[in-house]
Each structure stands twice: as structure tokens, then as C-alpha cells.
Amino acid sequence: MRHEPQRDTSRGNLLTDSPELYEARFPDPERIAGRWAEDVLRRYGAGPRVLDIGCGTGRDAAYLHGAGRTVVGADLSTVMLEYAREHHPGPEYRHADLRGFDLGAFDAVVCLDSALLYCHTNDDLDGFLTSCRAGLAPGGLLVAELRNGAFFLGRTELLDTPTVDAFSRHGTVHRSTTTLSLDRAAQLLRRRRVWSADDGSPPVEQHSAWRLLFPQELRHFLTAHGFTVLGLYDRPGPRTEPPWRAGDDAATTVDADRLHLVARLTG
Missing domain, CATH: 3.40.50.150 (Vaccinia Virus protein VP39)
Structure with missing residues (x-):
């Protein structure tokens, strides 16, 4: 939010x-x-x-x-x-x-x-x-x-498998494909997200991370x-x-x- x-x-x-x-x-x-x-x-x-x-x-x-x-x-x-x-x-x-x-x-x-x-x-x-x-x-x-x-101790259901979401704004549909992975050495949850839209704009790839x-x-x-x-x-x-x-x-x-x-x- x-x-x-x-x-x-x-x-x-x-x-x-x-x-x-x-x-x-x-x-x-x-x-x-x-x-x-x-x-x-x-x-x-x-x-x-x-x-x-x-x-x-x-x-x-x-x-x-x-x-x-x-x-x-x-x-x-x-x-x-x-x-x-x-x-x-x-x-x-x-x-x-x-x-x-x-x-x-x-x-x-x-x-x-x-x-x-x-x-x-x-x-x-x-x-x-x-x-x-x-x-x-x-x-x-x-x-x-x-x-x-602590949720990620022994749990993998949110990891490594892409999830796809979509929403519409002013007639344009935006889609995101998100993949989460663990960086155990840095104690980070890393996120790769690729955005695309049906308006002909090129895809945008973004990377971010959260401290666990x-x-x-x-x-x-x-x-x-x-x-x-x-x-x-x-x-x-x-x-x-x-x-x-x-x-x-x-x-x-x-x-x-x-x-x-x-x-x-x-x-």
C-alpha cells in the first residue's frame, strides 16, 4: 500500500x-x-x-x-x-x-x-x-x-516462482511479473519485477530488496x-x-x- x-x-x-x-x-x-x-x-x-x-x-x-x-x-x-x-x-x-x-x-x-x-x-x-x-x-x-x-525459515512457497499481477489505469493494462529470491549471506529478500503494458511501451525491469x-x-x-x-x-x-x-x-x-x-x- x-x-x-x-x-x-x-x-x-x-x-x-x-x-x-x-x-x-x-x-x-x-x-x-x-x-x-x-x-x-x-x-x-x-x-x-x-x-x-x-x-x-x-x-x-x-x-x-x-x-x-x-x-x-x-x-x-x-x-x-x-x-x-x-x-x-x-x-x-x-x-x-x-x-x-x-x-x-x-x-x-x-x-x-x-x-x-x-x-x-x-x-x-x-x-x-x-x-x-x-x-x-x-x-x-x-x-x-x-x-x-522468520517466515522464510524452511518455507519456499513465495520464492523463485514468478507471480503475475495486472491492473488497468485509464484504459491501459499494466502487468507485472515478480520473482523473489533469498540472498542468505546478506540476509536480504531480493525482488526482480518486470513491468509491461499494452500501450506499446517497452518492458521495464526493476530490482529491490528487503532486509530479513x-x-x-x-x-x-x-x-x-x-x-x-x-x-x-x-x-x-x-x-x-x-x-x-x-x-x-x-x-x-x-x-x-x-x-x-x-x-x-x-x-
Whole structure:
């Protein structure tokens, strides 16, 4: 429901070059991601100042703004930020890299749709958490939604076999063929995606990757940066099947392919 990697991919990345295509490919008409984030923030008593880091097209930041919060949406893609300002006004949108940022003081940092996993190295992750700690008020919350590295321990059903998706925008059908593979040495889940369209444009091949973080590894990093983990569970959430609905209770398992994290700055 959000954008591609947390790096400026303004050349050769179909979706970050064309945010309206991103929203067509990943529609969220019920604003499930924003509603889930707001539910977590309310449940854990977060204050009104929220940073949505890796905000993409701004849908979720705008939802949180509409819920009465003072929101800054930050992203590394200038194209996404321009789109967000025009189509999802309300928040203040700022250019920033999640691996190191200084955007003011907040009561909560929200990082959805695996944006955190574009921290590919330990230094990247330390930079993100150091920035969160510096920007959060005492007792502030970190809320994240991401892929679960533990899911890929012994499981291969999502790997090495191409999957094909298609959607239509203004009469043009866009198709993507996506293949996921593991880079075990780097602890990365790599994605190769080839886009094609029926308008005669040439195919576009894109490569990206997510860091695979395991639950205990994630707890260790958070504790080292002064956070106490309040919740770490696999479902329900905005990208699970079935997706989160208001009133759902969090599971106590961390076995499925998504992780949902709630941590409080206490150190």
C-alpha cells in the first residue's frame, strides 16, 4: 500500500515515477493501513505529534491527520512527496532518508509496509533507531509493519516462482511479473519485477530488496536503543489475510509473513 524502496528511484521505477499507478496497483479504499495505525496509537496512548517515515503517496499520513493528529510525512522520493502534497493534503511533507533524519519532536513514529526493511545493513538500522530515539519524546511510540524474516525459515512457497499481477489505469493494462529470491549471506529478500503494458511501451525491469529481520534480532536492536517492545505479532494487520478490522485483537504468534511492532522509548 506504499512505495518501493527508501531510496530515490526516480529513474526506471514505474511506480515511484508514477504514484497514481502505485495507488491503482495497491488500492486501499477503506484506508485500512491508516486506520490500523491510528488504532494502535490510540490503544497505547500516543500523543498527537506523529512522523510517518517512508510515507509514500501520503494516504496514511493524511488519514492520521484527519484523525486529529499533527503529522509530518517524510520520504526520500521527491516524486512521491509532490504527489502527496497535491492529492493527500493536510500533513507537512518533508524530504528525508529513514536511515538518518532530524525532523523535529514527535510522540510517535510510524513506519509501514516494510519501509523499515530498506535498512539493509546493521549500520542502516542503527541510524534509523538512533534518529527515532532522538526525535521521540520520552515514552514515545515506534509503530512498524513489515515482512517477517522468520517466515522464510524452511518455507519456499513465495520464492523463485514468478507471480503475475495486472491492473488497468485509464484504459491501459499494466502487468507485472515478480520473482523473489533469498540472498542468505546478506540476509536480504531480493525482488526482480518486470513491468509491461499494452500501450506499446517497452518492458521495464526493476530490482529491490528487503532486509530479513527475525523477531529476536529485532527485539535486540530495539532494546539496545532504549526501546521496550510492547507488541510483536504476525496478525492481524493491513497486509494480512484476512486484513485487520476494527476491534480485532492481536495474535500472540510471530509465524506468518508479516510482523507488527509496537515499542515504547523507555531508556
